Amino acid sequence: VKTLLKLSKKHTLVKKLLSQIKDLLKEVEKPVRIMEFCGGHTHSLLKYGLDVALSPEVEFFHGPGCPVCVLSLNRLELALKVAQEKDVIFTTYGDLLRIPNSEGISLLSLRAAGKDIRMLSNAMEALKIAKTNPSKLVVFFAIGFETTTPATAFLLEITKAEKIPNLKVISNHLLTPAILNYIFKKNGVYIDGIIGPGHVSAIIGAKAYEGVTAKFNLPMVISGFEPLDMLLALKLLVEKIFQRENGVFIAYTRAVTCEGNQKAKELMGRVFKVRKNFPWRGLGDIPFSGLALKEEYEAWDGERIFEIPDISEVSKGCLCGIILQGKAKPKECKLFGKLCTPGTPIGPCMVSSEGACLAYFKYKGSL
Ligand code: SF4
Incomplete structure (x- = not known):
């Protein structure tokens, strides 16, 4: 809250938006329930104190938009298993390295024990590693929602074109509309509106969520991640909730369009196919929620080499x-x-x- 107060002193727009939202909310009898899909939005809300500033009129529900958090335990065990294979260089994005399995083993602890595990800042680095280490098998453990999927698809197209044999990709890419659909179908609709993902929507376009908002009669406003972005999106969302208007609306217009990035979507479509089912942490198998490599890419598909461990989720009190x-x-x-x-x-x-x-x-x- 202190940060938001500081901001509102400096920025009249912050002050104005905050008071406009407060005005809209002054007649509410019970809290308006808003889910922010992205973990990035959760961090912004809490960091700038937006949740406290809008309390008690708004209650925030945190959504599943953290790709590392939703990686299932059997996929995590697969990563740990592959990283321990002889003559393998295991590559992935940063956050995954610290996730422990039920015995406390993480990729980071394996790396400390001498395994060749490398953190990438972009997918193409895996190709460079494969080219400079021809005697090793380089595995790229690809994670992320639709934001990072085009980069993996591009990596695979180049790898195939250059016929690099020692690079394999294990795809854990996920589809965001599918998880929203699953959550509301399973639990019923317990919220009034959604703050939609900004970066994902820049790729797949706002239209991709129209099926969900129509089916569950909800408004969604796509938001950026700065406090001003979020206030703008919240104002629009609260208006739509009160007007009882479902549909997808874009507040993050500097990055998101209705159709998204056509080239990126085509690229993903050439390389990936939708899986019938994919496991999510704590949620189990969710239909049509993950992406696998198409047959044309089977020579680079790590899932054809490494068997996925069959372990069930053990929570040990973790919620x-x-x-x-x-x-x-x-x-x-x-x-x-x-x-x-x-x-x-x-x-x-x-x-x-x-x-x-x-x-x-x-x-x-x-x-
Ligand atoms: Fe969060 Fe509890 Fe799981 Fe820790 S154990 S990550 S606090 S839910």
């Missing part, structure tokens, strides 16, 4: 699976701030830089 559905808040977890802290994380929501538990710990304190 991540429930938090990711917006059905519990981090502080409801008995381990929060006690056994589970950023220094001693138990679940992915405390590890990932986009995780809701980390956001609460950083911005709301440990108790």
Whole structure:
């Protein structure tokens, strides 16, 4: 709140938007329930104190938009298994390295024990590593929503064109409309509106969510991640909620269009196909929610070489699976701030830089 107050002193627009939202909300009898899909939005809300500034008129429910948090345990075990194989260089994006399995083993601890595990800042680095290490098998463990999928698709197209044999990709790419559809179908609609993902929508376009908003009769406003972006999106969303208008609306117009990035969508379509089912952490198998490599890319498909471990989810008191559905808040977890802290994380929501538990710990304190 202090940050937001500081901002509103400096920026008249922040002050104006905040008071406009407050005005809209002054007649409400019970809190307006808003889900922010992205972990990035959760962090912005808490960092700038938007949640407190709009309380008690608005209650925020944190959504599943943290790709590292939703990686299932059997996929995590697959990563750990592959990283320990002889003559393998294991590559992936940063956050995944710190996620522990149920025995506390992480890619980071394996790296400390001498395994060749490398953190990438972009997918194409995996190709460079493969070319400079022809005697090794380089595995790119690809994670992320539609934001990072085009980069993996591009990597695969170039790898195929250059006929590089020693690079394999294990795809854990996920589809965001499918998870929203699943959550509301399973739990019923317990919110009034959604703050939609900004970066994902820049790729797939706002239209991609129209099926969900029509089916569950909800408004969604696509938002950027700065506090002003979020205030603008919240104002529009509250208006749409009161007008009882469902549909997808764009507040993040400098990055998002209705159709999205056509080239990126075509690229994804050439390389990936939708899986019938894909496991999500704490949620189980979700139909049509993940992407696999098409047959034309089977020579580079890591899933054809490495068997996926068949392990069931063990929670040991971690509520991540429930938090990711917006059905519990981090502080409801008995381990929060006690056994589970950023220094001693138990679940992915405390590890990932986009995780809701980390956001609460950083911005709301440990108790
Ligand atoms: Fe899981 Fe830790 Fe969050 Fe609890 S506080 S839900 S154990 S990540």
